[in-house]
Amino acid sequence: MPTDARANSRRNFLRFLAQSPLLYGLGGSLAAMGARSQDDSVLSGSLAFDGIITNPAQALNVWDFEAALRARLNAGHFAYMAQGSDDLGTIAANRAGFTKIGLRPQRLVDIASVDLSVDVFGQRLSSPIFLCPVGAQLMFHPEGEVAVARAAKAKNALQVLSTVTNYSVEDVAAARGGPGWFQLYTTSDWPATLGMVKRAEDAGCTALAWTVDIPVRNLEAVGRFDRDNDPLCQACHAGMPANAFEMRHMFDGVDMTKVRMGLGGLTWDYVERLKGATKMKVLLKGIQTREDAARCLQHGVDGIIVSNHGGRADETLRGAIDCLPEVVAAVGGRIPVFVDSGFRRGTDIFKALALGATAVGIGRPYIWGLGSFGQPGVERVLDILQRELRIVMQQMGAPNIAAISRSSIELP
Numbered sequence: 001m002p003t004d005a006r007a008n009s010r011r012n013f014l015r016f017l018a019q020s021p022l023l024y025g026l027g028g029s030l031a032a033m034g035a036r037s038q039d040d041s042v043l044s045g046s047l048a049f050d051g052i053i054t055n056p057a058q059a060l061n062v063w064d065f066e067a068a069l070r071a072r073l074n075a076g077h078f079a080y081m082a083q084g085s086d087d088l089g090t091i092a093a094n095r096a097g098f099t100k101i102g103l104r105p106q107r108l109v110d111i112a113s114v115d116l117s118v119d120v121f122g123q124r125l126s127s128p129i130f131l132c133p134v135g136a137q138l139m140f141h142p143e144g145e146v147a148v149a150r151a152a153k154a155k156n157a158l159q160v161l162s163t164v165t166n167y168s169v170e171d172v173a174a175a176r177g178g179p180g181w182f183q184l185y186t187t188s189d190w191p192a193t194l195g196m197v198k199r200a201e202d203a204g205c206t207a208l209a210w211t212v213d214i215p216v217r218n219l220e221a222v223g224r225f226d227r228d229n230d231p232l233c234q235a236c237h238a239g240m241p242a243n244a245f246e247m248r249h250m251f252d253g254v255d256m257t258k259v260r261m262g263l264g265g266l267t268w269d270y271v272e273r274l275k276g277a278t279k280m281k282v283l284l285k286g287i288q289t290r291e292d293a294a295r296c297l298q299h300g301v302d303g304i305i306v307s308n309h310g311g312r313a314d315e316t317l318r319g320a321i322d323c324l325p326e327v328v329a330a331v332g333g334r335i336p337v338f339v340d341s342g343f344r345r346g347t348d349i350f351k352a353l354a355l356g357a358t359a360v361g362i363g364r365p366y367i368w369g370l371g372s373f374g375q376p377g378v379e380r381v382l383d384i385l386q387r388e389l390r391i392v393m394q395q396m397g398a399p400n401i402a403a404i405s406r407s408s409i410e411l412p
C-alpha cells in the first residue's frame with residue numbers, strides 16, 4: 001500500500017473510532033462491515049451513555065469500561081483487541097444468540113440468600129464467571145496479566161493464562177496465590193511445547209486448555225497498521241524488542257526462528273500425547289459441534305470449552321451460545337462443559353448455565369476494565385457481572401447454581 005494510502009486509511013480508522021457508535025467498525029472498507037454486523041453496545045440494547053467514567057465505581061455495566069478504554073488506548077492496540085474474522089459476523093452472532101432464549105421465572109421461591117459459588121475440578125470459586133486467556137496484556141496496562149491475577153485473587157475467580165502472555169506463568173501464579181489454568185498454543189517443536197506444559201504444571205496450574213480453533217484465520221484490522229512505517233506505532237514500541245517472542249516469556253530459551261506456532265499436522269492423537277505428559281486436566285478449547293464433542297470423549301478429554309475465540313477464529317455465523325446445547329447433549333454429563341465468547345450480561349451467563357455449562361468465560365469485558373483502571377477495573381467488571389447474575393437468579397427463583405436448569409429458559 002502506498003504511503004499516502006496508508007496514512008489516509010489510518011486517519012479514516014481513527015475518525016471512525018472517534019465518531020461512530022459502532023465498536024467494531026475498523027476503518028476504510030471495514031466500516032461497512034461493522035455497520036452490517038453492528039457491535040456489542042447496539043446489540044445489547046443497553047441505555048445510551050455519552051460520558052466516560054473516570055473511576056471503576058461509576059460503571060453501571062461492562063460497556064462503560066469499553067468507552068473508557070477506547071478513550072485511553074491507541075488505535076492499533078484497540079484494533080488488536082476488538083477485531084474479528086472476515087466481516088465480523090460471528091462477533092454479532094455471539095450477541096444475537098442470547099436474544100433467541102427467553103427466561104421462565106419461578107415465583108415465591110426463597111431467594112433471600114443466593115449462592116453463586118461453584119466447584120470446578122475440586123476448586124471452589126466464588127462464581128461461575130472465569131477470566132479467559134487473552135494474550136499480550138501489556139498492550140492494555142503496565143501490569144498486564146499480573147494485575148488480572150491480583151483481581152482474580154481478590155474475587156476468588158479462575159484465571160486462564162495465555163501462552164502468549166507478557167508475564168511468565170510463575171509471576172502470574174505468585175500474584176494469584178492459588179491455582180489457575182494454562183491455555184496452550186502448540187508449536188512445531190514438541191520439546192518446546194512440553195517445556196511450557198511442565199512450567200505451567202510446576203507453577204501450580206491445575207488444567208491445560210489446548211486451543212484448537214485456529215489452524216488459520218483472517219484478521220484484517222491490525223493489517224491497517226504498519227508498525228515499521230507509522231510514527232505513532234514506532235513511538236509506542238520504542239525500545240521494545242523487534243521480535244515479539246522476546247516479550248512473551250513462555251518462549252524463553254526457545255529459538256523461535258526454527259519453531260512454528262500452530263496446529264499444522266496435528267490430529268486427535270495429540271490429546272493422548274498431552275495427557276501422557278502432564279498431571280493437569282486436559283481440556284479442548286474451541287469445540288463447537290456434537291461430532292467433535294463425541295471425539296473429545298473418545299480421546300479422554302477431561303473437559304470442553306465451547307468457544308469461537310470471541311469471533312476471532314472463523315466466520316461460522318454461529319454464536320457460542322448457539323453451539324452449546326449440542327455439545328452438552330453429546331457429552332451427556334460425562335465431562336464438564338465450559339463456554340465463552342460474547343458474554344456481557346448476567347442474563348447471558350444464566351442462560352449458558354441453564355443450557356448445561358459448568359462455568360462461563362469472559363474476555364474483552366475484563367480487558368476493558370484492565371486497560372481503563374488496572375486491577376480495580378477488572379474487579380469491578382467481575383462485581384458487575386456477579387451482581388447481574390445474582391439479580392436474574394433471584395428473579396428466576398434459583399437460590400444457587402444447581403437450581404438453574406433447562407426449565408429456567410425457553411428456546412425457539
